[in-house]
Amino acid sequence: MRICDVFREGQWRFCRCRDRHIQSLVIEIRTFQLTLTDGRDEVLWKRGANDYGTKFNSSETWDQIMVHKETVLWSKIVWFPQGVPRFAFITWLAVKDRLATGHRSRRWGQPQHCLYCGEPDETRDHLFFVCPYTFTLWLKMVGNLFGTDPDPDWDITLSTVLSRSYDRLTFILLRLVLQVTIYFIWREHNDRKHGTSNKTVEQLANLIDKIVRNRISCTKYTLNPRLQGLMIRWFAAHDTAH
Structure with a gap:
């Protein structure tokens, strides 16, 4: 599902659902301030804190998901x-x-x-x-x-x-x-x-x-x-x- 399908005229428009987990997710989404432009949706890859790019880089992605620990001497x-x-x-x-x-x-x-x-x-x-x-x-x-x-x-x-x-x-x-x-x-x-x-x-x-x-x-x-x-x-x- 695309964002533009559920966000129209400045309002979130979700179908009703009884699942409590989905309801909680919808509440979280509604609190998110979003402004759509006339541009097309695109996938962005996280490269760092508040840094996103259109190209996938394996080393940058690994750096985001790995658990950083102190380097050992050996x-x-x-x-x-x-x-x-x-x-x-x-x-x-x-x-x-x-x-x-x-x-x-x-x-x-x-x-x-x-x-x-x-x-x-x-x-x-x-x-x-x-x-x-x-x-x-x-x-x-x-x-x-x-x-x-x-x-x-x-x-x-x-x-x-x-x-x-x-x-x-x-x-x-x-x-x-x-x-x-x-x-x-x-x-x-x-x-x-x-x-x-x-x-x-x-x-x-x-x-x-x-x-x-x-x-x-x-x-x-x-x-x-x-x-x-x-x-x-x-x-x-x-x-x-x-």
């Missing part, structure tokens, strides 16, 4: 342009401690242990990176990107990434290798749980290294002045690690 670790969505998603779950570790599964009546070292209480913090297997893997993958000896503590690891001052290339690689390592530790964990894998640290390290190098290549770093030297920095980070 968002820089999870979301960045060179990241990969599937790695970022698992990292986000890890940061929120929402991965179905043995510690959480125990609450559901499914007692489990660490599938890497046998630790009875398999928590998020144990997997990343207190477990001897995963910490050994992390040491191999991070190389000298930290600029100091990595700590197996989860909170210290995140705090170090966020608080220290790194050059652009190092910061990109540090976040990327952290995400890829978390992802493949978790995937190997699930594969072992279902008896389909039992990779050594060296095998998993080679797989992670390949994925990181492939991702670096996909950024077309040689064509981007801000990313030039990204692959060289990755290789340099591991020259002293082997």
